[in-house]
Amino acid sequence: MSFDADAAAAPGSGIFGLPFTREQARVVLLPVAFDATTSYRPGTADGPGAVRRASMQVDLYDRAFGRVYEQGIYMEEEDPAVRQLSKDAAEAARPVIETGGAEPDNLRHEKALTIVAKACERLNEFVYDHTRGVLEDGKIPGLVGGEHSVPFGAIRAIAEAHPGVGILHIDAHMDLREAFEGFMWSHASIMHNVITRIEGVAKLVQVGIRDFGERELAMAKEHKDRIKVYFDEDIAWERERGGDYADLCRKIIRKLPEKVYISFDIDGLDPKLCPHTGTPVPGGLSFHQAAWLLEMLRESGKQVVGFDLVEVAPGPDNEPEWDANVGARVLYKLCGAAGPE
Numbered sequence: 128m129s130f131d132a133d134a135a136a137a138p139g140s141g142i143f144g145l146p147f148t149r150e151q152a153r154v155v156l157l158p159v160a161f162d163a164t165t166s167y168r169p170g171t172a173d174g175p176g177a178v179r180r181a182s183m184q185v186d187l188y189d190r191a192f193g194r195v196y197e198q199g200i201y202m203e204e205e206d207p208a209v210r211q212l213s214k215d216a217a218e219a220a221r222p223v224i225e226t227g228g229a230e231p232d233n234l235r236h237e238k239a240l241t242i243v244a245k246a247c248e249r250l251n252e253f254v255y256d257h258t259r260g261v262l263e264d265g266k267i268p269g270l271v272g273g274e275h276s277v278p279f280g281a282i283r284a285i286a287e288a289h290p291g292v293g294i295l296h297i298d299a300h301m302d303l304r305e306a307f308e309g310f311m312w313s314h315a316s317i318m319h320n321v322i323t324r325i326e327g328v329a330k331l332v333q334v335g336i337r338d339f340g341e342r343e344l345a346m347a348k349e350h351k352d353r354i355k356v357y358f359d360e361d362i363a364w365e366r367e368r369g370g371d372y373a374d375l376c377r378k379i380i381r382k383l384p385e386k387v388y389i390s391f392d393i394d395g396l397d398p399k400l401c402p403h404t405g406t407p408v409p410g411g412l413s414f415h416q417a418a419w420l421l422e423m424l425r426e427s428g429k430q431v432v433g434f435d436l437v438e439v440a441p442g443p444d445n446e447p448e449w450d451a452n453v454g455a456r457v458l459y460k461l462c463g464a465a466g467p468e
């Protein structure tokens with residue numbers, strides 16, 4: 128292969144400028160251009176395309192993870208049916224979102240909720256089938272969203288293939304709402320749905336949490352054998368007191384079982400790293416803190432069996448694609464964390 132990892136990406140090359148086919152790749156990325164239930168600010172449907180474009184600028188040698196690309200990384204083409212499904216569902220959802228959520232006894236709202244739920248269920252099946260296929264081929268599935276509702280099908284397939292798996296969940300939000308604005312498959316409900324519907328997930332370890340409702344907190348407490356929360360505020364406070372971040376990472380990683388799926392919501396990071404994401408919250412992890420956590424996870428010898436990167440939203444047309452630039456670099460680190468022994 129005449130591929131030069133230090134050269135600029137060749138035109139027509141794959142994600143990160145790489146030359147691999149799906150067969151040659153160990154990591155298979157699925158772009159999911161779906162953002163039907165985004166409540167505050169839409170745009171994550173354009174995330175996968177923007178991340179792919181921005182990935183061409185990522186240097187392929189990573190000081191911590193080495194030659195991440197050598198395992199082979201391939202990104203599937205976007206499925207236009209997914210984008211259409213997202214558009215149709217978002218249109219149905221709009222009147223509900225505009226009134227601040229579904230009203231009881233409002234038949235129009237009820238109908239809209241049904242349309243959105245059906246679209247989300249179809250998406251879940253699509254993602255599940257794809258992820259199963261990747262796992263059956265002995266490869267590592269990675270998903271690039273889209274809003275945070277999209278990995279449900281992937282996590283279901285992962286939990287079937289690797290029962291007892293744990294989720295390392297980096298996010299500003301707990302995403303433990305039973306439903307949000309009436310939408311049961313809302314981006315704000317992904318981990319509620321995982322905990323209540325996917326038995327194979329033994330553990331959910333949340334990091335960077337700083338925006339949540341009282342009922343979400345109650346749910347985390349109720350399931351304290353399965354859910355462990357590391358609040359952003361505590362991490363920041365520890366840092367101000369001169370605490371050892373590496374020590375904290377070790378504690379976080381110890382809470383996880385041997386097999387780990389990483390669900391990385393970009394809004395877990397400081398919003399200056401993701402200014403256009405759907406629901407930005409002040410505070411958050413620095414890029415290095417997130418990277419160190421991933422590096423220490425890899426060093427721990429635990430096995431990353433899949434991952435997602437969600438809620439990356441590029442800015443309006445004429446702005447530089449800063450969010451996608453950061454997203455592409457996080458994605459490369461995720462591929463590094465999932466690298467072979």
Ligand SMILES: [Mn+2]
Pocket residue numbers: 275298299300392394395406438
């Ligand atoms: Mn979030």
